[in-house]
Amino acid sequence: MEDKKQETGRVAEEFTIEGRNAVTEAFRAGRSIDRVYILDGCQDGPVMTIKREARKQDVPIKYVTKERLDQMSETGKHQGVIASAAAYGYTELEDILRRAKEKDEPPFLILLDSIADPHNLGAIIRTANLAGAHGVVIPKNRAVGLTAVVARTSAGALNYTPVARVTNLAKTIDELKEKGLWFVCADMDGTRMYDLNLKGPIGLVIGSEGEGVGRLVKEKCDMVAAIPMKGDIDSLNASVAAGVMAYEILRQRLG
Template sequence: MAGNSQRRGATRKPGSKKGATVGTGGKGRRALEGKGPTPKAEDRPYHAAAKRKAAAERAAAKGGKPGARSGERAGTGRASATGRASSAGTGRTGTPRGTRPAGRGSTAPASEIVTGRNAVVEALRAGVPCEAIWMGHRVEADDRIREIRRMAGERNLPLLEVTTAELDRMTGGMVHQGVAMAAKPYRYADLDQILARAERAGEPPLVVALDGVTDPRNLGAALRSAGAFGAHGVVIPERRAAGVTASAWKVSAGAAARVPVARVTNLVRALGELREAGCFVVGLDAGGTTPVSELHLATDPVVLVVGSEGKGLGRLVRSTCDVVASIPIRAETESLNAGVATGISLYEVARLRSQA
């Protein structure tokens, strides 16, 4: 050994356990062979699946109900699925912003929170049932604020002054302009009520149907256009579509209180019922053959069907339409959202009816 090999500890003693060995003696080879396939979860004694299987086997041997808790009788109503179903409806995690959830365990629908000065004024003017009005403690008074205070006093509505932080919390962060109102949940109409409204006005029915419009702002814009151009109602499907929520109220600027909305289970079936009532069904699509400005059916009872933001008209809805019209635009790459398309089409129908 190089250096001072005679110093104590420089070399190993003969027979030491840490002495040199030749090869591994097959140790590495045995480690690489593995222990065979991994057993199933239910075959591992320590696994939860194995414990469940053993409990089920014991219960089956005793003639009891597999998976039942000890001391728990069938039909007591304490099943975990029931608890999940009851908590799912409370809105603790899935409540839309701008709505106040019902109390824990309550089956009553939640109140709608209408925010913004214009929206609150329009809702009060339309006589929307109101539970309470919250106003900022140092809100800057203008004509709308003074009108809100006046109407609240005339109708004996609760008018509560709160801080801005409290308003922010109650409205879920929406722009409230210092005022918010709790309105009762929207009451949907039916198709007969919409047709009866047109009959009372002595006008041919003009109905807007929205096919799968999921953005509540587009629904609110469509409601606002429907109110501005004399439509007698709006039809929306129950599934995969926006409902009349606080966001739709905000955009509609109170038109949701003046224009009835019917929520139907099947839009194709509803269009068939409107056709049987004498309405022509006109779909709006970029590939339509008839410009809306030249729609000769405008003076007759008409249902304007507007497609969703991405897919447009559904296949079955399109096949139900009597005519497919379009809005000419200059750029082929551009498109219009559902709210804008509804407004333009209703304007053209109103213009053609005024010229008839």
């Protein structure tokens, strides 16, 4: 059975698929699965098949207690397995680059390092669309996927701005550099963004809400940009930082 997950007092954030056969068939049908929850210690044949399918498609597996699965379950018949499926499908990185080429524009991608809040991801996708970015790239692990909340928060932008999901963000940056892209990440210790040349084919890297851009990903970036701040606190919400940086890139492109 496939349905929107609902819990008391709030709208579901994900689509869930429950039961061993349903989850197995979802994998074999090519459904975009964000994560699989499996009863800790379960090792029988059907569960091992699900594990193989998940690993084949680089889908994270999380082992949880029966109480956790019961809490997540809508049907009460999860059989020790629940999968979280994307509300929207993901695209390939090559499709995003092809989109830029078709528009005869230098590629502009926004890469997100471990954004966990679905409202932030939805807001960033909305900003990406309005600022002219050709697509958004997110990692498979330690990050929110394209849930129903993300779709709603994007205010329709998810229908127009493709999102690619990759296994390794640092490796993806290396691959995109070979295709001519430069990378800038937002960090308070960087150079003032107005003093950087952000024109041409570019990838904007935004870090997680709590920890910012990870060390390895930051080392891969060609530039580190600081957003000028005059207040009493020292950081912006991730989606706001993405918006400020994206519009500086747009300003320089238009200029």
